[in-house]
Amino acid sequence: MTERMSRAALTQWFWADTRLQVPGLSLALMALLLALSANIGVDTMVSSFRLTFLGWLDQRLAAELCVTAKDEDEAKRLREWLPRYSMAVLPIWSVEGNVLGQHLQIFGVANDPTYRDHWPFIVADREAWDEVASGEGALINEQMWRRGAASLGKTIRMPGDWDATVAGVYSDYGNPKGQVIIGIASLVTHYPDVSKLRYGIRVPPEQASSLSQRLVTEFGLAETAIIDQASLKRQSRAVFEQTFTATGALNVLTLAIAGFAMFSSLLTLSGIRLPQLAPLRAMGVRRRDLALYEVVRTLALWLATFVAAIPVGLGLAWVLLAIVNVEAFGWRLPMTVFPLDWLWLGAVALLAAILSVLIPVRRLATINPADLLRIFADER
Structure with a gap:
């Protein structure tokens, strides 16, 4: 040309x-x-x-600190002690069970802005987090959704013979298995024996180091039980x-x-x-x-x-x-x-x-x- x-x-x-x-x-x-x-x-x-x-x-390391109690008694004391020094205490509790024929983890999340602000969805209902908080909805990871095991709006049978409706699908990179997230209240209600040892702690970033020291010196938590998630990110x-x-x-x-x-x-x-x-x-x-x-x-x-x-x-x-x-x-x-x-x-x-x-x-x-x-x- x-x-x-x-x-x-x-x-x-x-x-x-x-x-x-x-x-x-x-x-x-x-x-x-x-x-x-x-x-x-x-x-x-x-x-x-x-x-x-x-x-x-x-998304996954939104909390500034992550602590793990050695037993249920220490975990109970943590739940009473932490709210005085933090903005939010987020339980990181989970159980394992069979959902739609697959053995996977079921996590419970608190109704907290941390999740609403840091967990983008691939597809979701408009009020997905409200549905999860109410105990009616559940979130599934991308792996389950792409395999066609469940879709948005589908009712899935949960371990313990109760039903939840899929309210959203989230990305779960690096995980080869399926995963389900429900409200923390539903997790405790349906699975009362769930281990309650791990917690994410939200504090202003500049206060994370001082709170970590307090947990060791005042509360008596082992240093190895505290993870500075900002440092982990870096x-x-x-x-x-x-x-x-x-x-x-x-x-x-x-x-x-x-x-x-x-x-x-x-x-x-x-x-x-x-x-x-x-x-x-x-x-x-x-x-x-x-x-x-x-x-x-x-x-x-x-x-x-x-x-x-x-x-x-x-x-x-x-x-x-x-x-x-x-x-x-x-x-x-x-x-x-x-x-x-x-x-x-x-x-x-x-x-x-x-x-x-x-x-x-x-x-x-x-x-x-x-x-x-x-x-x-x-x-x-």
């Missing part, structure tokens, strides 16, 4: 010559396309996982960030290989193309202009490859997140796009393309005109 739209003779020659060089560069361009597509796809998957992981940490994030170092190194390696392939192809073609450039030099086109045309051609091919790689990479990411991950683990990661990362990858690929054309361009810009014409004469 650009060739047909061109009016100047040199511009028409440029696009025609570019089209002529594509077969010789096809292998190198395909390597660059695959490298860019793989990088975009994997980066999208990993970065989407990173955002999801951080959100999951905020450690988890630090460990996870190490994966990005490896991903970045792989990105650089694949792009370097693609850049080397382009360099080899351009270096080989530069010698073959000299007879084609000699007539232009004979007609008065300066060597500097010929070298500039070579650079522009490389940039045009890079741009076309980069633009084509974006949808291919996004398609790869979608397959990994929406199909492979669901089939392998039973849960789906939300896909988030990162255009700034594409620009960074494009800049790295551009640098590789420019480096690959430097030697052929330098050779063309410094070749003696007589040698160029002699090559043309010998080819004839």
Whole structure:
């Protein structure tokens, strides 16, 4: 199209010559396309996982402290002592049982803003949390929902022969099994023997350390029974960030290989193309202009490859997140796009393309005109 739209003779020659060089560069361009597509796809998957992981940490570790009593007597004293020094005490109690033919965990949650603010749903009724608090509703994790074991609004039979209606579906990353959440009152009513040893404690973040010390010095709780969840988040994030170092190194390696392939192809073609450039030099086109045309051609091919790689990479990411991950683990990661990362990858690929054309361009810009014409004469 650009060739047909061109009016100047040199511009028409440029696009025609570019089209002529594509077969010789096809292998190198395909390597660059695959490298860019793989990088975009994997980066999208990993970065989407990173955002999801951080959100999951905020969801599951919303309480500033987590404490575990050694026995029921200590747990009772904790329930009496903690409300004086905290904003909320959240029981972390659960039982195991068979629901819809699957052995899973059933958790009870308090009617507290912590859950309403930090537990996003995939699908849910409008008043899902109110239904759970009333004892009529239950929440199921994504694994049960995707397997078709239960759906929104379906009544499920709970252990102990009572029914609950599915009011919402929540993400439960990393868990291979199903899971059900009901109100804490329903949990205690239907399963009075539930262990009541673990609690999440909500306090202003700046007071978490002092409360932790008080639990040890005043209450007498063992230090090993207290988890500073803010510190746990930081450690988890630090460990996870190490994966990005490896991903970045792989990105650089694949792009370097693609850049080397382009360099080899351009270096080989530069010698073959000299007879084609000699007539232009004979007609008065300066060597500097010929070298500039070579650079522009490389940039045009890079741009076309980069633009084509974006949808291919996004398609790869979608397959990994929406199909492979669901089939392998039973849960789906939300896909988030990162255009700034594409620009960074494009800049790295551009640098590789420019480096690959430097030697052929330098050779063309410094070749003696007589040698160029002699090559043309010998080819004839």
